[in-house]
Structure formats: structure tokens, C-alpha cells
Amino acid sequence: MIVSKFGGTSVGSAENIKKVIHIVQKKSQKTAVVVSALGGITNLLIKASDLALKNNESYQEIVDQIEQRHFSTIEGLLHHDNQTVCKAEVAKRLNNLKEVLHGVALLNDLSNKTSARIIGLGELLSSFIIYHAMLQEKLNVKLIDSRDIIKTNDHYLNAQVHFTETYDLISKSLSSKDNNIFLLPGFIASNKNGETTTLGRGGSDFTAAIVANAISASTLEIWTDVSGMYTANPQLVKQAYPIEEISFQEAMELSHFGAKVLYPPTIQPVLDKRIPILIKNTLAPEDKGTLITEKSLVTGSIVKGISHIEDIALLTLEGNGMVGVPGISKRLFGALAENQINVKFITQASSEHSICIAIDISESELAKRAVDDEFEYEIIQHKINPLIIEDELAIIALVGDNMKSHQGISGKMFSELGTNNVNIRAIAQGSTEKNISAVIRKKDVKKALNTLHAAFFEDQIKQINLFVVGIGNVGSKLLDQILSQYSYLLEKLHLQLRVVAIANSRKMLFRAEGIDLNVWQEQLDSQGVVSDMKTFMTEMNALNLRNSVFVDNTANHKVPGFYAECLSSSVAVVACNKIACSSNYDNYRQLKYLSRKYKAPFLFETNVGAGLPVIDTLNNLIASGDRITEIQAVLSGSLNFIFNHFDAEHSFYEVVKQAGIEGYTEPDPRIDLSGVDVMRKILILMRESGMPCELEDIKNDSFLPKASLEAGSVADFMETLKSGAGHFEALRKEAEELNCRLKYLASFKNGSAKVGLQHIPKDHPFYNLDGKDNIVLFYTDRYKDQPLIIKGAGAGAAVTASGIFGDIIRTGNK
Missing domain, CATH: 3.40.50.720 (NAD(P)-binding Rossmann-like Domain)
Incomplete structure (x- = not known):
């Protein structure tokens, strides 16, 4: 026999319940089916209880809403002739609920016994409706009230099960050979007086696990709205995918750290008999899901999953008076236990100077009062500091049975997080190394999950x-x-x-x-x-x-x-x-x-040089131990374009305007023509060479007339190029007479640098520098006589964009 548990989403609508019935129909073995309340009904029942306690009559509207939800489900499931009996029973039970809530409102009292009776109604209603839907499909099904076979103590809202008696009752009740399907409501049970009790958080899973143990089921199936346990929360990590097979221990670790598919305490009865658990998706039953067995499947990543818990507070108890004093930890955890505060994370340095623990943030103030009261004497004596609370934190954890046999897992984890500025406040790793946990800022959770998932699960993309x-x-x-x-x-x-x-x-x-x-x-x-x-x-x-x-x-x-x-x-x-x-x-x-x-x-x-590898080459020279002794360069593609196109047929103004149109100059051409742009470039090269220099240390021999230098706007500047045409024409003619070309040079030697327009003769390596090209000559200790030359297009949108693109790719390689 197998046990199949269907959660609230799986039975959340008539359409989904039809899928559940179809899944059960296809079973070749006898099946015990455990169902939750329709999705969201339990929360509505709790809300109605709270309103009634406040004597707020709108609780009746909530009950009406619950009724309508169930009626709508019945209408979507059952033929018209079969609806009447089902609706009548639902209406009867909800009328009874209204009477109970009316009593709560009158007495202004809501006991745990009454709460259990109220919130357990959802499972009773859903199982009753599903039972009739199965009968309509002619399934050989028997409806069993879980309160008749699961017996507990009187802790109504989180009852403890009497296992020996319960296992015996379940075994007898499900031994009938007349039925292939046994349908049970989850979550609810009863005490020795037959009063309704509930099994607490994850109660329907607990019901299913108890039944599986009692009948020694071959498999426990947990049907939910996801296709298994994922490598990470798929809502935060889009690349996350279902884990095909996982061990009990790995599943427990992941569930403890926030994976909502399982609630660890509830599946303990299954673990006792090592019954496999299969997580399946009701909405996609063909998906493989996740099989949880005794041993982990050793394939793929050594890390099986990444999980997290949000809304964590980190508590730190520290002080010199703790060192070497026995009993500190016992008192700390005793104070927390007395106040029923659950500790999720513990770490202590070997110096014994401090202990860090993580708890739910909702319990942090209570914890502070409890711990400060416990250590009041030591705090007064300044031997121990008052408890420190840090909030807005989360715990993130790597989980995997086989991590212990592979070195470097924790190093890789912390390195990846550090590279992405995820600050780690505390670390915990047990000797079994099945879980490596770290406390981080809550706001960093999504980034941390995606970073680690990429590092451990993705194809290194x-x-x-x-x-x-x-x-x-x-x-x-x-x-x-x-x-x-x-x-x-x-x-x-x-x-x-x-x-x-x-x-x-x-x-x-x-x-x-x-x-x-x-x-x-x-x-x-x-x-x-x-x-x-x-x-x-x-x-x-x-x-x-x-x-x-x-x-x-x-x-x-x-x-x-x-x-x-x-x-x-x-x-x-x-x-x-x-x-x-x-x-x-x-x-x-x-x-x-x-x-x-x-x-x-x-x-x-x-x-410097747009898309040319000037700075990268310089950095490689310096990193390899070389030393820059001299730099000669044409570093402005825009100025080189301008002076290469400035001739007797084209005025200086026309050439500058054309350079701007083609994107070779800065938006403000004064930056280029004044020499400031070239000064900045040679300054950057000097700094990258290791020289601590400033812009004003560079000598600028400007070729512009005074009017151009003093122009207040770009438009005014361009006008001065027209009015000063004679000045620029004289520069051109002088170079022509000397059989030279005009080039705007930057040079660095013996600790000093300068920029300016120069006459370049035909035998100079810069003479034939055409178009918008740049050229840089590096003289170094290794390149003394023949410099290292870098030459190519040094201006233009496309080549500049390609240089930026190259830098972006470099960030990905770091």
C-alpha cells in the first residue's frame, strides 16, 4: 500500500480535485489518501475566530465566504443530482460553526479546545466533498474520520500522538480488503474523550507519515504545487530546477532552512521505517518529482540544494567573564528554552569570548529580556555585556551529504559571496559537513542565492x-x-x-x-x-x-x-x-x-586610445616588472582627423565641424582642441605607470588663439574658428613650407610631460599617421632602442564602444 497526501493547493478548486481523482484512479496499489482543507480555508477559519473573539459580527461574512467556496467546488465536481446531499451536509456543519463562533463572541473567550474544533473543520469538509466526487467516479473508496484512528493528548492545537494506540487503530481500520482507496482528512485527531485536537504546523504531512508508518507503506507521496524539492527557491532563482533524488538527511536540512515542501518534524514516523518519500506536482503529474531515500544519489553537483530562512535576528552574548567559565552555554540556552524560544543557528569561537545564536526576529525582544535577566549579576559586574541584537538578517545554507569528502566547498561559497559584496555576519558548519550555514543581510538573500546557484549548479555561465x-x-x-x-x-x-x-x-x-x-x-x-x-x-x-x-x-x-x-x-x-x-x-x-x-x-x-589596448599593455608591462622611461604619442583621434583633413580646400572651421558630426570630437570640441583631452590621457598613462602626478604638472603648448581659449560657449568657440581662419591657415602653410605635417603630440620623459602641436618630418614614425588613428610609443627598460608600438583607430563611436565592450567582458573574467 502507498500513502498519497494532497495539500491545500492540490485540492484548492474543483479542477484540481478532478486531477487528484485522476491521479488516484491510475494507482495500481491500494492507496491511503490524506487531504488538506481547500487552499486558504484554514486561514479563513482562523480569521473568523479572531473576529468572533473581538465580537465583530463580520465573522458571519467569513463563514458565508467559506460556504460559497465549498458550494462552488461541489458544483464544479458533482452532477446536479448528487449536489443536494453534499451541500446540505456542508451547510449543516457551517451553521454549527456559526453557533460556535456566536458563543465565542458572547463569552469573549476562545479556548484551545474550541480553536481546534474550528480550524479542523476545513479538512472534514474537503474530505467529505472529495469522497462524494470519488463515489461519483465509481472508485472503491472508504472515508475514515482521522479522529477515530489518531489519538493524542490534550494539547489541542499541537497535540502529541499516542503512537502505540494510534498505529494499532490505523492498521485495523485500513486492513479492509473490500476497498482499494481509504480517504482521510489530514491535520485532525482526537483525545481520549473524543474531542477534536490538531497536529500543528504541517499537520496533514504528519497524518500521512503516521499512516505510512502504521501500514508499512511502500512509499509516501507528497502531492503539492511544485515538481519536487528545488536546488533553490524558484521564485528567487529562475534557473533553479527539481532535485531528482535526495537523502532523508539532505531533505531534512533543506526543509529546516526554508524549503516549504516538507516540514521536518512531521515526517519522522516515515524516517523511523526508512519509507521512501516522493514529492510530486498535482498540476504536472508527469514530472518526475523528487525521491527522498536513505542514501543520496551521487550525481551532478556535490551540493544538493541551497536554502534560506528570512526574518532572523542574531543574538550575541560576549564578555571577558565568559572565558573558561563552565555553565555559560547551559544558562544561555536554558533561559531561551524556558521561554520556548527556538534556536536556529549556533556558533562559538574557540576563545569562548562570545556565543552567537540566530532566532526568529519575532522572539528577539523576549530573548533579550530572558538572557539579560539570567546574566543580570555578570552584567552589573561588567563581566558580560548585555545581549546584542542584530535584525534584518537571514540564514543561507548549502546542503549535501557528500560535501564532507570534497575540499574547497566552503571556500568557494564564501569567495563567491564576498566577490558580490554579501557580508557574512556568522558562520556555522557541523563536523558532518552536511550543512554550511551563514548569516547574511536579508536584503542580500536573492543575490546570494543566485550567486551560489550559478557557482554550484549552472554550467559555469x-x-x-x-x-x-x-x-x-x-x-x-x-x-x-x-x-x-x-x-x-x-x-x-x-x-x-x-x-x-x-x-x-x-x-x-x-x-x-x-x-x-x-x-x-x-x-x-x-x-x-x-x-x-x-x-x-x-x-x-x-x-x-x-x-x-x-x-x-x-x-x-x-x-x-x-x-x-x-x-x-x-x-x-x-x-x-x-x-x-x-x-x-x-x-x-x-x-x-x-x-x-x-x-x-x-x-x-x-x-586612452578608444578601442586600442593601450592601458592594458601598459599594465602588463608594469606587472611583469618593466619600467616606463619615455612615452611619445598621438593620443587624440579627433585632432589627428582634423589636421589630416585640414588643407587648402577645407577651412579649419569646416574640418572641426565635420569631426563633430562624425563623432570624433567630444560634445564640447574645446576639450579636444584646447589640449585638455590629450593632457588627461597622458596623465592617466603616467599614473598607470606609477607616477603620482596632477594635471597641472603637464605643460600645454596651445595652438588656439586667445579668442578661442576665452570663448564662453561652444557656439562662440566655433565662431572664433571662423574669425581666426587666418591664424590656422598660417599654421598649415608653415608646416607645408617645412615639408612637414601637423600632429598634436603628447610626450613623457624624465618625470615631466607636455602636449602640443608639432611639425613632423617625413622620416618620423608619426608622419604617415592617417585618418583618426592614434599611436603610442612605449620606451622601457626592456624596450630601450626600439619602442613597443601600439597603433590604430583612436576615435569614433564604434571603436570606443568595442573598447567598453572589451572591458565589460574582462569584468566577467575576474
Whole structure:
């Protein structure tokens, strides 16, 4: 014989009950079917009780609602001719309920005995209705009132079972050879006087487990609304999947830590006889479900599941007076036990200076009073501190029988959490190593679950969550590149890039599940809200996603002010914006420090040379022990484009305007033409070389006339290029007469740097630098005579976007 228990969702509607009957019909063995109340009915009964106790007559409306729910179920299940008897019995029992509740209201008293009688009604009604539905389908079924066969003490709301008597009654009652199906209401029982008692939380599971033990069932089936026990909570981890097979111990551990499919105390009768448990989905009966047996199936991940408990308080008892004093722990746990406070987590350092325990947050104040009273003398003597309470916490746990035989599991767990800025407040790991638990912030639960699930269960596909600020020329090209390369990155590099937020100066858009890059512009226009960087940061922090990357595609002076906040939250920063790295040296150094401290990459390859690997090459030279002695470079693709196209047929003004149209200059061309942009770039290279220098340390030989330098706006500046045409023409002619080309150079040597326009003769390596190309010559201790040369396109939206894209991929490899 097997035992099949169907929970509240499984019997929550006429449609679902039909599925239950169909499942039972297909059984080839005799079956004991245990059913819960219709989903939500028990809560309604409790609500009606509370209202009656307050003498609030709206409890009658709740009872009417319960009646309508059952009538609706009957109408959906039974033929019209069969409904009358069933409805009459339901109405009779609910009228009786109203009388009981009326008495509660009159007496202003609700005893545990009366509560048990009220809240146990749901199972009686559901089993009665399902019984008649089974009879209609001509099933050979016998309805048994569980109160006749499960006997308990007088603790009405959480009764203790008299197992010997109960097992004997069940065995006799289910021994009939005339029936193939025995239908029982779960949750309810009775005392020696025949009064209704209930079995407490998970009572229907308990009923099923008791019956399974009594008849030595071949299997206990738990039918619910999920397809087994999952590797993690599927509501929080979309990639979670059902565990095919798991041991009793692993199931108990996962259930203790929040997996709602099983309630550990209730299945103990099954464990005593090592009866397999099969978790199945009533709504998808063809799914395999999870089989719980004595031994774990050793396949796939060593970790079998990840679970958690929210709403935890961490209590810390500490003080020098605890060290070496026997009995401290006994007194602590004794004080908690006397107040019926359940301890979920314990850890104590070998120094004996402190003990940390975790409990439900709802019991924290009671616990503090109890413990402080117990240690009142020691607290007065300053030997022990008053109990410390930390709230807004959660426990997260890795579970697996075979973790003990594999090294590095806990190290990997804590490393992954640390990389994603999940702070661990306490750790507990038993000597059996079947469970590794950590107390973390409640707000970090989703990120922690997804981080660990990716590390232990997924095919090493790393999801990168992108928060992109700046979606103009460069930003839009970046989004296009991410879209076009999505499949390649997933297949070849096991990286999944997900753009979670985008923002420009007017609007911003957040989508936790990811923005559809095929229609991002339409979504931003129609669904975006007013753009504000502080709000953007608040939203990003609230999402608290693993592997987050903040991408700055702007030239805005304010956006870099948020880099420190990002890095301190372990959010990587990728920037083409040069403001941060060319700001004062202390700020630059602080950002690099935060990046190291919080293991959050801070990458800005595009600050110099757009998509060229200039900074990466420099960093590799320094990391390998080389030393930069000299740098010569053309670092402005925009200026190189301008002077390469400035000739007798095109005025300087026309060429600068065209460079702006093609996206080669900054939005404000004065940044390029004044030399400030090139100064920033050589400054960044000097700093990356190890020199603590400032922008003002770099000499700037400007080629612009005074009027251009003093222009108050971009429009005024462009006008000065027209009015000063003679000045620029003279520069061009002078170079032509010398048989040279004009190039804007940056150089560094002997600790000093300068930028400026220079005449480049034909034999110089920079002479043939065409278009918008950049070139950098690194002279080092190893490259003394022949420099290391990096050359290529150094401006343009597409190449800059590709450089940013490369940095994003690098964050995924760190």
C-alpha cells in the first residue's frame, strides 16, 4: 500500500480535485489518501475566530465566504443530482460553526479546545466533498474520520500522538480488503474523550507519515504545487530546477532552512521505517518529482540544494567573564528554552569570548529580556555585556551529504559571496559537513542565492548585469554590439550579458529581468522615467544584483562622482569618461583602492586610445616588472582627423565641424582642441605607470588663439574658428613650407610631460599617421632602442564602444 497526501493547493478548486481523482484512479496499489482543507480555508477559519473573539459580527461574512467556496467546488465536481446531499451536509456543519463562533463572541473567550474544533473543520469538509466526487467516479473508496484512528493528548492545537494506540487503530481500520482507496482528512485527531485536537504546523504531512508508518507503506507521496524539492527557491532563482533524488538527511536540512515542501518534524514516523518519500506536482503529474531515500544519489553537483530562512535576528552574548567559565552555554540556552524560544543557528569561537545564536526576529525582544535577566549579576559586574541584537538578517545554507569528502566547498561559497559584496555576519558548519550555514543581510538573500546557484549548479555561465549611463553615439553602438554578440558570448565564453538599466540626460529605464535590446529606444521613450543619477543609484542598489557593472559612456563631470559608491558596493565600473582618472590624484588613488578592497573591477581602457589596448599593455608591462622611461604619442583621434583633413580646400572651421558630426570630437570640441583631452590621457598613462602626478604638472603648448581659449560657449568657440581662419591657415602653410605635417603630440620623459602641436618630418614614425588613428610609443627598460608600438583607430563611436565592450567582458573574467 502507498500513502498519497494532497495539500491545500492540490485540492484548492474543483479542477484540481478532478486531477487528484485522476491521479488516484491510475494507482495500481491500494492507496491511503490524506487531504488538506481547500487552499486558504484554514486561514479563513482562523480569521473568523479572531473576529468572533473581538465580537465583530463580520465573522458571519467569513463563514458565508467559506460556504460559497465549498458550494462552488461541489458544483464544479458533482452532477446536479448528487449536489443536494453534499451541500446540505456542508451547510449543516457551517451553521454549527456559526453557533460556535456566536458563543465565542458572547463569552469573549476562545479556548484551545474550541480553536481546534474550528480550524479542523476545513479538512472534514474537503474530505467529505472529495469522497462524494470519488463515489461519483465509481472508485472503491472508504472515508475514515482521522479522529477515530489518531489519538493524542490534550494539547489541542499541537497535540502529541499516542503512537502505540494510534498505529494499532490505523492498521485495523485500513486492513479492509473490500476497498482499494481509504480517504482521510489530514491535520485532525482526537483525545481520549473524543474531542477534536490538531497536529500543528504541517499537520496533514504528519497524518500521512503516521499512516505510512502504521501500514508499512511502500512509499509516501507528497502531492503539492511544485515538481519536487528545488536546488533553490524558484521564485528567487529562475534557473533553479527539481532535485531528482535526495537523502532523508539532505531533505531534512533543506526543509529546516526554508524549503516549504516538507516540514521536518512531521515526517519522522516515515524516517523511523526508512519509507521512501516522493514529492510530486498535482498540476504536472508527469514530472518526475523528487525521491527522498536513505542514501543520496551521487550525481551532478556535490551540493544538493541551497536554502534560506528570512526574518532572523542574531543574538550575541560576549564578555571577558565568559572565558573558561563552565555553565555559560547551559544558562544561555536554558533561559531561551524556558521561554520556548527556538534556536536556529549556533556558533562559538574557540576563545569562548562570545556565543552567537540566530532566532526568529519575532522572539528577539523576549530573548533579550530572558538572557539579560539570567546574566543580570555578570552584567552589573561588567563581566558580560548585555545581549546584542542584530535584525534584518537571514540564514543561507548549502546542503549535501557528500560535501564532507570534497575540499574547497566552503571556500568557494564564501569567495563567491564576498566577490558580490554579501557580508557574512556568522558562520556555522557541523563536523558532518552536511550543512554550511551563514548569516547574511536579508536584503542580500536573492543575490546570494543566485550567486551560489550559478557557482554550484549552472554550467559555469556567468550572468553580468549592466547598468548603462549614456546611450548616445557610443552607448547606442555598445547596445548594438551586445545584442549582436549575445549568442557568441553565451556559447563561447559562457557569459550572459543582461542590460538591466539604461539612462540618458532625459530619461532612464529599469528592468530587473533585462531590457529587450531590439526595442530599447521604444521602451525608453514610452516607459522611461525622468533621469536622475541619485535615483538611478538608489534603484541599482535596491535591485542588489550579482555581478553588477556600472557603465559610464558619458563625458559628464557629475557621473564619476558616483564611482566610489559603486565600487564600495562591489559594483564594477567600466568608463570611457576620463574625468575620474584625471581628477586629483587622491581621488584616482581612492578609486583604485576601493576596487581592490571590494574586488570590484575598475576598468577604463577607452580613456586612452578608444578601442586600442593601450592601458592594458601598459599594465602588463608594469606587472611583469618593466619600467616606463619615455612615452611619445598621438593620443587624440579627433585632432589627428582634423589636421589630416585640414588643407587648402577645407577651412579649419569646416574640418572641426565635420569631426563633430562624425563623432570624433567630444560634445564640447574645446576639450579636444584646447589640449585638455590629450593632457588627461597622458596623465592617466603616467599614473598607470606609477607616477603620482596632477594635471597641472603637464605643460600645454596651445595652438588656439586667445579668442578661442576665452570663448564662453561652444557656439562662440566655433565662431572664433571662423574669425581666426587666418591664424590656422598660417599654421598649415608653415608646416607645408617645412615639408612637414601637423600632429598634436603628447610626450613623457624624465618625470615631466607636455602636449602640443608639432611639425613632423617625413622620416618620423608619426608622419604617415592617417585618418583618426592614434599611436603610442612605449620606451622601457626592456624596450630601450626600439619602442613597443601600439597603433590604430583612436576615435569614433564604434571603436570606443568595442573598447567598453572589451572591458565589460574582462569584468566577467575576474
